[in-house]
Amino acid sequence: MSSRTVIRGGLVITASDEIHADVLIEDGRIVALAASNTPAAQAWTAERTIDATGKYVIPGGVDAHTHMELPFGGTFASDTFETGTRAAAWGGTTTIVDFAVQSVGHSLREGLDAWHAKAEGNCAIDYGFHMIVSDVNQETLKEMDLLVEEGVTSFKQFMAYPGVFYSDDGQILRAMQRSAENGGLIMMHAENGIAIDVLVEQALARGETDPRYHGEVRKALLEAEATHRAIRLAQVAGAPLYVVHVSATEAVAELARARDEGLNVFGETCPQYLFLSTDNLAEPDFEGAKYVCSTPLRPKEHQAALWRGLRTNDLQVVSTDHCPFCFEGQKELGRGDFSKIPNGLPGVENRMDLLHQAVVDGHISRRRWIEIACATPARMFGMYPKKGTIAPGADADIVVYDPHAEQVVSAATHHMNVDYSAYEGRRLTGRVETVLSRGRVVIDEREYTGHAGHGVYTPRSTCQYLN
Numbered sequence: 001m002s003s004r005t006v007i008r009g010g011l012v013i014t015a016s017d018e019i020h021a022d023v024l025i026e027d028g029r030i031v032a033l034a035a036s037n038t039p040a041a042q043a044w045t046a047e048r049t050i051d052a053t054g055k056y057v058i059p060g061g062v063d064a065h066t067h068m069e070l071p072f073g074g075t076f077a078s079d080t081f082e083t084g085t086r087a088a089a090w091g092g093t094t095t096i097v098d099f100a101v102q103s104v105g106h107s108l109r110e111g112l113d114a115w116h117a118k119a120e121g122n123c124a125i126d127y128g129f130h131m132i133v134s135d136v137n138q139e140t141l142k143e144m145d146l147l148v149e150e151g152v153t154s155f156k157q158f159m160a161y162p163g164v165f166y167s168d169d170g171q172i173l174r175a176m177q178r179s180a181e182n183g184g185l186i187m188m189h190a191e192n193g194i195a196i197d198v199l200v201e202q203a204l205a206r207g208e209t210d211p212r213y214h215g216e217v218r219k220a221l222l223e224a225e226a227t228h229r230a231i232r233l234a235q236v237a238g239a240p241l242y243v244v245h246v247s248a249t250e251a252v253a254e255l256a257r258a259r260d261e262g263l264n265v266f267g268e269t270c271p272q273y274l275f276l277s278t279d280n281l282a283e284p285d286f287e288g289a290k291y292v293c294s295t296p297l298r299p300k301e302h303q304a305a306l307w308r309g310l311r312t313n314d315l316q317v318v319s320t321d322h323c324p325f326c327f328e329g330q331k332e333l334g335r336g337d338f339s340k341i342p343n344g345l346p347g348v349e350n351r352m353d354l355l356h357q358a359v360v361d362g363h364i365s366r367r368r369w370i371e372i373a374c375a376t377p378a379r380m381f382g383m384y385p386k387k388g389t390i391a392p393g394a395d396a397d398i399v400v401y402d403p404h405a406e407q408v409v410s411a412a413t414h415h416m417n418v419d420y421s422a423y424e425g426r427r428l429t430g431r432v433e434t435v436l437s438r439g440r441v442v443i444d445e446r447e448y449t450g451h452a453g454h455g456v457y458t459p460r461s462t463c464q465y466l467n
């Protein structure tokens with residue numbers, strides 16, 4: 001027996017269109033769209049009808065950058081795959097791509113197997129994996145080919161964090177050369193970590209231990225320098241490049257220049273860089289620790305360049321880099337030494353709403369909202385049109401979004417497993433009302449109806465966004 005659902009009367013928004021249409025879903029997939037109130041749409045019968053009159057009907061969000069349970073700084077990111085994907089669903093995100101980690105001295109396979117074990121049976125929504133490559137050697141390079149074949153088609157490397165995830169330029173070049181051959185996409189954490197570590201040591205020696213110094217030592221110029229270097233290494237290798245968590249005006253300029261040259265160079269930014277700043281890092285009583293992440297928050301003036309980059313397509317994607325650590329017991333590890341504060345911010349639940357607020361505020365259009373949050377991340381990481389759009393054949397990952405609802409963001413009401421919100425007290429217009437994941441209602445008019453284990457692993461094809 002097939003199961004059918006119809007969503008009636010909403011404004012269907014994709015990256016390319018806005019139409020008043022009804023959406024017919026059968027067995028977890030979208031099977032048809034038809035203009036609302038037409039005989040074609042009215043003829044549809046279904047077990048369940050969702051009334052979306054006055055609402056938006058949008059693709060479920062695709063968050064291509066999360067770190068559930070990431071081991072970092074002697075502790076673990078506080079959201080598990082279970083709690084983090086449930087929170088994602090609450091926030092209208094129906095697919096995450098999380099980062100499996102290769103530890104130094106171990107294989108990619110071991111890291112990937114470990115991440116599968118963490119996620120399997122625990123996720124409320126669908127998930128895929130990128131692979132963090134921490135140890136480039138002949139074996140690792142061969143393993144990259146195998147991973148691409150089985151649907152792990154993107155690899156993160158770090159120009160920061162010497163002694164942990166860091167790769168030197170030679171290791172980066174080798175991995176890029178390999179990805180140029182096997183179709184993989186290198187994702188770069190672009191900060192000059194060797195220089196930053198010198199500045200950290202000097203700051204601490206001067207007694208500069210507060211969280212705000214995290215922002216001062218991780219200089220915009222050192223993000224721009226690393227971004228430039230990564231771009232040129234990728235150019236030499238003949239490989240595409242995706243730069244993660246871009247925060248500095250100068251780094252956006254490097255991406256823009258490379259794109260003007262016709263290179264396949266892409267950039268991601270995150271809500272924290274668009275909505276928060278060094279003012280937050282400077283909050284008194286160690287509260288600034290809540291905002292410690294890398295790349296760091298920048299002075300407010302950088303936000304304009306990020307919004308502009310999102311409008312000009314010099315930046316293509318907004319992901320969260322969701323990597324939560326509780327203030328109590330985790331962020332506090334760095335009292336008296338900012339370099340010991342675990343790096344990362346919570347946000348997987350907030351991204352779709354914050355970006356809708358950007359629509360309300362006039363930074364981006366509605367279709368651009370869907371493009372940067374759903375369609376392009378799906379394309380960039382080989383999941384389109386299964387994910388990221390509303391079209392016949394696509395997975396029925398759909399959000400009914402109320403653009404007029406008002407909400408106040410708070411840790412008291414969020415669903416992420418973390419004891420603070422980076423956006424505490426912020427008033428937003430717009431709210432997720434109902435969420436479907438592969439046709440199953442997982443949020444039903446602001447009630448959770450999903451379950452751990454509904455979400456399945458999603459193998460990915462290679463990048464679908466190349467010139």
Ligand code: URP
Pocket residue numbers: 067189245292293294295321323343344345
């Ligand atoms: O501060 C951050 N971004 N933590 C997560 C790890 C990373 O570099 O993406």
Ligand code: ZN
Pocket residue numbers: 105106107110
């Ligand atoms: Zn091993």
Ligand code: ZN
Pocket residue numbers: 189244245294295
């Ligand atoms: Zn990073």
Ligand code: ZN
Pocket residue numbers: 065066067321323
């Ligand atoms: Zn990250």
